[in-house]
Amino acid sequence: MPQHYKVKCQFCGIKFDDDGFILDCPAQHPETALLMTEYSALMFEPNCSEHGISRYHNWLPIRHHLYSAGRTVTYQSQKLSQRLGLPNLWIAFNGYCPEKGAMLVTSTFKELEAYTVVSRLGAQHTKTLVVASAGNTAAAFASVCSHNKVPCLIIVPESGLHRLKFTRSTRSVEEASGWTGMPAGDPQATSLRTLTSLDPVVKIVSLVGADYDDAIKLATSISQLDGFFQEGGVKNIGRRDGMGTTMLSAVETIGQLPDYYFQAIGSGAGAIAVHEAAKRLIADGRFGQKLPQLMLSQNFPFIPIYHAWKSQQRQLQSIDISKQQVKQIVADVLSNQRPPYAVIGGVFDVLKESQGDMFFANNQETLQAIDLFQETEGIALDPAAGVALATLIKASKYELIDCEAHILLHITGGRCHNSNQQLYLIQPSLQLTQQELFTQKTLEKVLALF
Ligand SMILES: [Zn+2]
Numbered sequence: 001m002p003q004h005y006k007v008k009c010q011f012c013g014i015k016f017d018d019d020g021f022i023l024d025c026p027a028q029h030p031e032t033a034l035l036m037t038e039y040s041a042l043m044f045e046p047n048c049s050e051h052g053i054s055r056y057h058n059w060l061p062i063r064h065h066l067y068s069a070g071r072t073v074t075y076q077s078q079k080l081s082q083r084l085g086l087p088n089l090w091i092a093f094n095g096y097c098p099e100k101g102a103m104l105v106t107s108t109f110k111e112l113e114a115y116t117v118v119s120r121l122g123a124q125h126t127k128t129l130v131v132a133s134a135g136n137t138a139a140a141f142a143s144v145c146s147h148n149k150v151p152c153l154i155i156v157p158e159s160g161l162h163r164l165k166f167t168r169s170t171r172s173v174e175e176a177s178g179w180t181g182m183p184a185g186d187p188q189a190t191s192l193r194t195l196t197s198l199d200p201v202v203k204i205v206s207l208v209g210a211d212y213d214d215a216i217k218l219a220t221s222i223s224q225l226d227g228f229f230q231e232g233g234v235k236n237i238g239r240r241d242g243m244g245t246t247m248l249s250a251v252e253t254i255g256q257l258p259d260y261y262f263q264a265i266g267s268g269a270g271a272i273a274v275h276e277a278a279k280r281l282i283a284d285g286r287f288g289q290k291l292p293q294l295m296l297s298q299n300f301p302f303i304p305i306y307h308a309w310k311s312q313q314r315q316l317q318s319i320d321i322s323k324q325q326v327k328q329i330v331a332d333v334l335s336n337q338r339p340p341y342a343v344i345g346g347v348f349d350v351l352k353e354s355q356g357d358m359f360f361a362n363n364q365e366t367l368q369a370i371d372l373f374q375e376t377e378g379i380a381l382d383p384a385a386g387v388a389l390a391t392l393i394k395a396s397k398y399e400l401i402d403c404e405a406h407i408l409l410h411i412t413g414g415r416c417h418n419s420n421q422q423l424y425l426i427q428p429s430l431q432l433t434q435q436e437l438f439t440q441k442t443l444e445k446v447l448a449l450f
Contacts, residue, residue, distance in 0.1 A: 005039045005061055007237060010345040018061055020121045023235040033344035036276065037061050037237050044284045046252055053112055056245050059280060061237050062119035066148045069115040070103040072249035077409075079376035084396055088406045090258065092250045095414035097379060105166050108382070109243055109270065109412040110140035116242025117141075117231055118150050128153055128450060131231045132219035134212040134266070134333045135160025136382075136413065138204065141231075142426060146199040153222065153446065154204045155215045156428075159332060161206055164426040198426055203449040206428035210437065211326060213337045218437055222446055234269035234340040243270045244277035247292075250408050251281055257288040258408035260401055261354075262295045264387035266336040268305065268347035270412070271296050275350040292408065294356030295401070296347075297391040299329040299366060299383070305341055309351060309358040314342040330363040331383035333413075357400075361390035369393060373411075382413025 006015045009025035011033035016026070018037075025035060041058040048055065052069035054062070073093045081089040094109035095102050104111045114137070118129070128151040131141045138156040143166055145152035156164070198204070207214055216233075223230035234240065251257055257278055265271050271294050281287045298306050302325040304316045316339070326335040340346040351358070361369070369390035370381045381389070392409055395401045429449055436442045 004041065004058065005037045007061075008036050008038045009033055010036055018120070018237070020063065020125065021229055023230070023232040031344055034235060034240075034272070034340070034346065035237055036345065037241055039280070042283060044248065044251070044281055044287070046248070053115055053242065053245050056248050059248065059277070060116055060119070060241050060245070062116060063121070064119060064123045066115060066119050066144065069144075070105070070111060072109065072112070072246045073097075073100050073102040074250045074253035074408075075100065077377065080373065083372070083376055084393065086396060086403055086407055088404065090250060090254055090406065090408050091377070092246050092408055092410045093379075093414065094246065094410070094412040095379065097414070097416035099416055106136070106139040106143050107413055107415050108136040108140065109246060109410075110136045111144065112245055113137070113236075113239040113242040113269075114140035114144040117236055117238040118144055118148060120236075120238035121150075127151070127227055127229045129231055130219050130223040130228050131155070132212070132215040132233075133160065134215075134335060135163030136333055139164050139166070139426075142198060142202055142204065146202045149199055149201055151201045151450070152203070153219075153228065153449070154202070155219045155222075156204065156206055157211050157215055158206050158208045158431075160212070161428065162425070163333075164204065165423045166426070197424075203429040204426065205430045205432060205446060205449075207437065208431055208433050210432075210434045211323070211337075212335055213323075214434065214437060216338065221438065222443065225443070225447070227450075234267055234272065234346075240269060240273040240276060242273075244273035246270070246410060247274040247277035247281070247408075251287050254406065254408075255287070256406065257281055257290070258292045259290070259405035260295050260407045261292040261410065262297070262388050262392045262395075262407065263410040263412075264297045264299070264331065264334055264384045264391075265305065265339070265347070266334040266384070267339045268296065268350075269340065270410070272340070272345065272347065272350050274410070275354055278354075291354045294351055294354045295359060295391065295395060296351070296356065297359040297361060297387050299331040299334050299387050300360045300362040301325045302329045302335055303358075303360045304337075305339060305347060306358040306360050308341060309348070314348050316341055328363075330366055331387050333382070333384050334387065359391035359395065361387045361394070365390040365394070373414075374417075379411075379414045379416055381411065385411045385413045
């Protein structure tokens with residue numbers, strides 16, 4: 001069956017069929033550029049009979065459908081909107097809150113990317129997927145791969161282990177939202193909602209005293225061994241197009257592209273993804289002709305992208321300085337020390353193309369924003385989402401945005417307090433100290449897990 005999309009290099013323009021794995025352009029050229037998908041469907045036509053992310057199948061590089069996929073819920077804010085004096089504030093919510101129909105069991109938009117990356121692989125592949133994560137991506141891949149029995153090795157710093165949790169609702173999802181997210185009558189439906197342990201094909205390695213950057217290095221090293229392959233982070237078209245469905249959900253609900261898009265960024269992959277989705281929607285012609293301005297934020301004092309953008313440089317400051325700052329921020333998932341900033345199609349380019357800007361919030365501003373969201377929207381936010389809201393508050397207060405404009409606030413990481421949920425923490429299969437990280441014995445230990 002012919003694929004419904006091609007892969008295209010943003011530098012040399014070469015187009016080719018997807019093998020499910022490719023991360024880089026096969027042509028040789030000095031510049032590195034992100035690959036992109038080019039779909040044969042030019043119009044945005046969600047499949048309304050599908051409730052999860054697969055309703056956007058026409059604009060996803062997926063080959064087969066998996067179970068357990070939720071999607072973004074977009075709604076118009078009432079109380080928060082009034083408090084901030086922003087009448088056209090919309091919230092794109094990626095989290096767990098059955099009352100709002102939000103069913104991402106690991107509570108962040110990383111679940112959208114995990115679903116798409118795994119669905120992009122052919123159903124018959126035999127290699128083990130290797131993923132590095134600060135915590136949220138680990139939870140998402142652990143959940144999706146465990147439900148669907150896809151071999152996966154996840155490497156996470158010890159500080160991110162507390163995020164490896166899954167939601168089990170104590171009442172039926174149908175009762176809460178009128179939706180299961182799965183085919184009616186599917187025998188797996190019950191077990192999918194009650195995951196309490198990992199499937200043996202999924203292994204988690206925790207790094208004691210190490211950070212996200214160390215996790216990325218170890219994952220890169222292992223993925224070069226026979227039988228393993230790298231998920232690829234921002235380079236993976238599945239990851240970006242999965243996260244880009246946040247913009248598709250927003251436009252499906254609002255009926256037009258927003259003027260501004262607020263999100264906190266670690267790597268910035270999510271922001272690149274929504275920008276790419278916005279370009280597709282503009283090409284459709286029915287939702288506006290102006291790209292949403294990307295209003296992106298980081299958590300002070302770890303703000304390398306902010307500094308680089310404000311000095312209009314493609315290069316980031318040195319990692320040695322950043323490592324100390326990482327330890328001081330409350331939103332540690334925003335601590336990516338090698339973001340895809342300079343690469344063609346990366347953060348620098350999407351900020352420029354969208355006429356966007358960078359902001360930051362300190363820890364105190366972030367915690368105040370989290371309190372405000374709890375009070376007005378009844379949802380407990382993860383710190384990263386607090387950073388995004390805190391910068392929206394500042395941009396509004398200092399009149400950096402048009403208050404009448406349509407504003408989309410991307411909230412990823414949040415749970416309702418009253419959703420009768422139980423959380424299950426997943427334990428690692430192996431723990432490594434920083435001293436052990438790059439020894440031959442360590443590689444042997446990891447291989448022995450499979
Ligand atoms: Zn190329």
